[in-house]
Amino acid sequence: MKRWLTVLLVVLLGVCLVVATFAGGKTETKKGKAGAIKIGLSFSDFATERWPVEQALLTKLAYEKGAQVISQVANHDAKLQNDQIENMVLQGVDVLIIVAEDGDACATAAAAAHDAGVKVIAYDRLIKTPKIDAYISFDNVEVGRAQARGVLAVKNSGNFVLLGGSPTDNNAHLFRKGQIEVLQPLIDKGQIKIVADQWVENWEPSNALKLMENILTAVNNKVDAVVASNDGTALGALQALKAQGLAGKVPISGQDATEAGCKSIVEGELTMTVFKDVRKLSPLAIDLAIKFAKGEKVPELKMYKLSDLTLDPKRTGEVACYFLPVVQVDKNNVYDVVIKSGFQKYDAVYRDIPPEKRPPRP
Secondary structure (H helix, E strand, O other), X not given: OHHHHHHHHHHHHHHHHOOOEEOOEEEEEEOOOOOOOEEEEEEOOOOOOHHHHHHHHHHHHHHHOOOEEEEEEOOOOHXXXXXXXXXXXXXXXXXXXXXXXXXXXXXXXXXXXXHOOOEEEEEOOOOOOOOOOEEEEEOHHHHHHHHHHHHHOOOOOEEEEEEEOOOOXXXXXXXXXXXXXXXXXXXXXOOEEEEEEEEOHHHOHHHHHHHHHHHHHHOOOOOXXXXXXXXXXXXXXXXXXXXXXXXXXXXXXXXXXXXXXXXXXXXXXXXXXXXXXXXXXXXXXXXXXXXXHHOOOOOOOEEEEHHHHHOOOOOOOEEEEEEEOOEEEEOOOHHHHHHOOOOOOHHHHHOOOOHHXXXXXX
């Protein structure tokens, strides 16, 4: 009898300590103090460069505040993400911070969690339901405006290509809204012609490469500018442009101020990017999560109509939001804005630039 009790205790201990895999998605649990607030992190993917960085930062910040963290990634599978969210609710999370793979599909699980008493924060990407407690992001329409302005500063006429992000990401549509706001007057004048308008599934650079290759073939390389919606898709498109001897000649926009994107800017290929300081978004998310879990009021949140956030007049309800500013970055200010602030490392961005052509080390 004692032997069986010993075996049972060992098994139970193993279950408590395990780092498990649930339905094909990675689950990591980090414990805080006993009885601590439990925060669930749900990520669409880790292929996008920023998400694993922010997952680590969110986990660190939460742990420093004594919270427990459960983290899962859905690998671009919307159904899997819903299953993972339901699983975290069953594990007793107090708050969910969600980077949605699909803002529509995620609404079901998010609303169910909200109805179950779990606070829900849509992180950077909108979840399309009023049954969330906060949506925190950046000024995404301004991101699109900045991208269009950055390209127009170099080329304001001719054949333009639009490369949107993933069609399931509401932000991609907000970027496009901002881009068109700036481009439309020139389109109406006939000064600009949109020769291709494509959406890049999953924001994958390889998909952007294939799309750009096909576009160049279709228009016989007669492309004067590309408005791409993030650094990854821009760098994918640049591979196709480079193969035709057009990299550095055709202006192209980006977003996120990634290491590779900033390196491409100083090398004279990517024209510009949009700097979104995620170092401010992650602390905001954790601060909100702790306040929500404690039942505290959050006066910094402002209500927005869901119809305005989704660009869909049929959507009803309101969502509490907080939006951070963005900065347009090109070769003239990438050093001052991105490098000197410590967002990207000097040696990584300038490693292939001759020493005599580099700015001084900050």
